[in-house]
Amino acid sequence: MKLHHILPVFLFLFHLQTAHAQQELLLHQQNGLWHASALNPAFFPSGKRVALGGPSYGLDAAHSGDVTYNDLLRKQGDRTFLDVGNAIGKLEPNNDVFYDQRFETVSLGLRLGAWYLQAGHAVRVNTAINYPKALAELFWYGNGPYVGQTLEIGFAVNTASWNELHLGIGRRFGDKLTLGARAKFLSGIGAMQTDDSRRQIRALTDSDIYQLSLATDYAFHSSSIVSGIDTAGLTYDLALNEIKNKFADNTGVAFDFGLQLQVSERLSVSASVLDLGGSISWKKNARYFHSQGTFEYNGIGIPGTDILNGTTDSLDFGAALDSLNDVLQFQQTDSEFTTTLPTRIYVGGSWKLTERWVLGAVLHHFNSPRRTATSVGVNAHWSPLKWLTVGGMYSVNDRSAANIGLSIVARPGPLQLFILSDNVLNAVTPYGSAAVNFRFGGALVF
Template identity: 25%
Template sequence: MKNKLYKLISALFILVLFYAGNAFSQEDLTIHLMPVIPQSNYTNPAFMPSAKIHVGFPVMSSYYFGLSHSGFTYKDIVKRLPNDSLEITMDNMIDKLGKKNYLSANIMEELLSFGFKVKKNYFSFSLTEKVSFRFSYPRDLLSLVWKGNGQFVGNTADFSGIGINVIHYREYAVGYAREFTPKINVGIRLKFLQGLMNVSTKKNDISINIDGNDFAHTATTDFLINMALPEGVQDPLDTNKNTKSNFDFAKYITNMQNKGYGFDIGGSYKLNEKIAFGASLIDFGFIHWTTNVHNYSNTVESFKFDGLDINEFFNSDSTQAGGMENLADSISEIFKPVKTQNDYWASLPAKLYLTAIYSLTPHDKVGLLIRNEFFNKSIHPSLTLSYNKWFFKALSASASYSIMNRGFANIGFGL
């Protein structure tokens, strides 16, 4: 039963990788260019919605899910033959990968919100649950798994940049925006952050050189992984298999020990009746993690080892779960990470939005958005073009086209 379950999970994970490149929800890219609705204020606190007052409750408030993958797609790995049969082309898939590739997922649920206008001022409050998952992996990693280490004999396999960042936190935000002149709006949102769970790869520079003569493996490592887990949850890297989890959900969601602070800031400028610009910095902040903390690090100039048997994972005589445990134990034995339990600070994945809007008519606008997300010491840009139509004061629609994650088939709609 367990073996079937792990096979199902593996299949679902591969399907996610296949389709994630086009499955990413473009909500934050689309609504940003609809400044009259309350949710656009979340991506630029200077935007003031047209309604004088708005209130959001659980279930009836905003909910957002986004999934993105910058690596391979279904067409890169599955080829349809002339006889309509399908062929798996792993080599082609690996060739399509970038040097570094990213898989990410985001969930945001607005639990409570309200906002109101007083003359030229706009005040707002929101309580939001946020979950973010980001995994980065190098091309050499999948190439090693599929083709083996023979391709790297006499060369170096570069695994730098591999990492995982998972964060679950609750955001309490108070916002203020003001129309200083008919042309200039400025807004800011201050946030208190309640950290609930975090896994953060602070640094990860790993490479393995395979000597062309004696095939000796020489590894160079410099990594640091921080974890702040819910109380009662077992450390996944703990080699003590006798440790049991005792997770308490009520304690988890009410934990106030991991505190953080952040802010959003933005502005808009109306050049004339036709052209307007906007800029904003969103989710700039940090959380101090102190609950059930584990740190794993290894800073070694270089060391030699006999190699790693990937077949331990694919061994058909054992379950995939057992194979994964064997492989994890082998990696742990080779790299021998040092474990500590020190509190740490971790930043949020900040985003920078730059916009330009052109009014075709009072009810028709086109927009351009450049969005940059900062993650894993890299900038991840996207470009969005949109068309927005106002039918009447309470109803508007938007259609958008985006270029992101090395993909060109990203379409979004908003109403």
């Protein structure tokens, strides 16, 4: 049957990763780091004039429930195996996968008196997937165990990756208030977005003699990610990432705004809204894939008269199986579409307790078409050495009320190196955790 050819679909789901929204609470509270300016355009390292940001990678990913990376993937020698069987028992009837990835390649900041200027480039991926447990079961165990059951296997995907070029400006007003703004030019790399009004793939293996029926009204937009679906030869192959979008093919804009208020010598508060109005219009290589209909396969129907008359004297299962493969045919048309960037809001505050200790609190709100989430955290930073700061955080989010974060920031000379996670236990055992959050990077500040 070569049903394993649907592997690309499944891998696609999980390659988009275990994830959730990029909250980065601890980074927001490290406003002395250059890379913190990504979360608030009003941030600029105190007392520095020039900042040269190096690569920084951040990942915030989560799978609903307790499914972990190690549940899905296991190492055996030098080989890695996808073993969905371990995860299926932990799946809910409906499951969410979130994945936010930010890779800042380079950035530059300048302080010119009361003005700040900044520019940079990043590659970002934002993904939200909702899939039914039945899909994983059908893929992994086949349809045999589900005879007589109607399986809803339609899944929803909103994913987009894009290049982000930004230019920002900030100004300090007096000694207390700093305002910043940033404009982003977005260049789409690839996107896939299911049509929420067409998300039905209903599979039934009849308990009679296992007649197969598939009712579909399923559609998705895609640019670059899926460029074709080939059902020939008993396979179900997706043409993935075969068409590359050029830089100016699919574009959009987004805006960030932020402020920082030094309320007193010890207390400062900040707020920012990121990716406001952000969207990308996908015009090139933009296709709409649609499968609609009811497909049934009842085996070879042999008219009784043909048997009796001897006009059908052969049971050719091979030919029948060939036709079975065409049950989920997609019609594809050129169709432009738009993806929107999730909007994020940060509100935070810090209280400088001593020269070595800083206490803080932060709230993060995330809003996307598929998900809205809010998290709050309280943190403490300790600087045992002038160039070393260690931070801890307790935060609550929609997944867990017991997240312990940890940050380590080293500032040897002009170098800033940092690694932090809002959930350090998951970060140090990312493959055994249902959620992963970490960010690391480096910069030179002068």
